[in-house]
Amino acid sequence: MKTLFKILGRKKILIASTLMATLLAPLANAANYVVDTKGAHASVNFKIKHLGYSWLTGRFDRFDGKFSYDPANVGASKIEMNIDASSINTNHAERNKHLKSGDFLETNKFANAKFVSTKITDKGNGKLAINGTLSLHGVNKDIVIDAQKVGEGKDPWGGYRVGFSGTTVLTLKDFGIKMDLGPASAQVYMELYVEGIRQ
Amino acid sequence: MKNTTSHYGWLTITLHWLSAIIIFSLFALGFWMVDLTYYDAWYKEAPHLHKSIGICLLFLMVFRFIWRKKQVQPEALKTHSPIERKAGHAVHILLYVLFFLIAVSGYLISTADGRGIEVFQLFTVPGFGSFIDDQEDIAGVVHEYLAYSLIALALLHALAACKHHFIDKDITLKRMLAWRKTN
Numbered sequence: 001m002k003t004l005f006k007i008l009g010r011k012k013i014l015i016a017s018t019l020m021a022t023l024l025a026p027l028a029n030a031a032n033y034v035v036d037t038k039g040a041h042a043s044v045n046f047k048i049k050h051l052g053y054s055w056l057t058g059r060f061d062r063f064d065g066k067f068s069y070d071p072a073n074v075g076a077s078k079i080e081m082n083i084d085a086s087s088i089n090t091n092h093a094e095r096n097k098h099l100k101s102g103d104f105l106e107t108n109k110f111a112n113a114k115f116v117s118t119k120i121t122d123k124g125n126g127k128l129a130i131n132g133t134l135s136l137h138g139v140n141k142d143i144v145i146d147a148q149k150v151g152e153g154k155d156p157w158g159g160y161r162v163g164f165s166g167t168t169v170l171t172l173k174d175f176g177i178k179m180d181l182g183p184a185s186a187q188v189y190m191e192l193y194v195e196g197i198r199q
Numbered sequence: 200m201k202n203t204t205s206h207y208g209w210l211t212i213t214l215h216w217l218s219a220i221i222i223f224s225l226f227a228l229g230f231w232m233v234d235l236t237y238y239d240a241w242y243k244e245a246p247h248l249h250k251s252i253g254i255c256l257l258f259l260m261v262f263r264f265i266w267r268k269k270q271v272q273p274e275a276l277k278t279h280s281p282i283e284r285k286a287g288h289a290v291h292i293l294l295y296v297l298f299f300l301i302a303v304s305g306y307l308i309s310t311a312d313g314r315g316i317e318v319f320q321l322f323t324v325p326g327f328g329s330f331i332d333d334q335e336d337i338a339g340v341v342h343e344y345l346a347y348s349l350i351a352l353a354l355l356h357a358l359a360a361c362k363h364h365f366i367d368k369d370i371t372l373k374r375m376l377a378w379r380k381t382n
Binding site for chain 1: 236
């Protein structure tokens with residue numbers, strides 16, 4: 001290494017590395033991110049009307065995901081999320097048990113839910129439409145998530161992060177969920193918050 | 200009130216039939232309530248009743264078990280064969296074991312989130328949260344299958360009593376019905 005320094009000189013090394021960085025820059029832009037579930041800077045929440053009089057909220061506690069994102073070419077982005085359906089949590093054990101039973105998610109048969117994007121459209125102003133396939137309760141269905149970029153940049157610990165929020169509406173019947181909760185509660189509103197750490 | 204070596208006392212008899220009636224009622228209630236639709240008038244009330252009665256029954260059964268331990272047990276009839284004596288005793292013990300396991304598993308379902316169990320809006324049995332992952336699901340499966348087992352075993356127990364009454368024509372069943380004569 002020492003001889004290499006002597007031969008090339010420090011300046012040349014500096015130039016070479018700058019050049020390398022410039023060449024690699026476009027690749028670095030289409031970066032891969034892992035959803036920060038370790039630090040719990042992501043959540044898969046939902047809400048559903050209770051009798052039509054109020055909102056009942058809940059979430060899935062266990063999930064993971066990864067995505068690629070390029071601010072210069074949003075359309076080339078991709079996202080994939082895996083959700084442990086049995087981690088559904090509405091802060092009430094008896095209700096969680098019911099939600100995991102055959103009346104709802106049947107998690108002993110369909111433990112995993114999955115979303116894989118098929119097409120991401122840049123709608124400008126940080127807005128995105130994420131088309132993809134959601135596998136839930138053994139049913140595969142194409143859905144659209146309306147997403148919004150929250151922000152991106154360096155974190156204080158030497159990493160780089162980008163965050164999005166997203167919403168979509170799922171009709172329980174479409175996913176073969178039997179239980180009838182009444183006309184006001186036929187649909188569940190998903191609210192997603194995802195923060196990715198660049199790899 | 201007390202048992203003798205040949206007969207059951209009235210407290211033992213009362214406790215036996217009272218718990219039998221409550222256990223079968225609770226089973227029926229539980230079996231029925233799990234399929235209620237969301238808008239059924241009983242959707243909220245039936246589980247509340249099931250839990251309230253269940254907790255009271257648990258207290259009753261603890262008392263019954265202590266009472267049993269403090270009492271002489273009437274001896275088996277001379278006509279009972281050794282295998283009948285052993286099988287009968289084993290079934291009695293197993294009925295108690297199943298009951299207590301069902302009570303505990305039921306408690307573990309409702310208290311998995313730390314909520315207590317409200318008994319007839321009179322008092323609340325405290326909850327201590329989850330001891331294992333997915334406690335409400337595991338306890339739920341245990342509660343269900345042990346309940347079926349208990350009912351099956353109780354029916355076998357009743358069938359055996361009927362066999363003694365109708366086929367052997369002995370006083371096995373009559374003793375539990377406060378029959379006072381010795382044969």
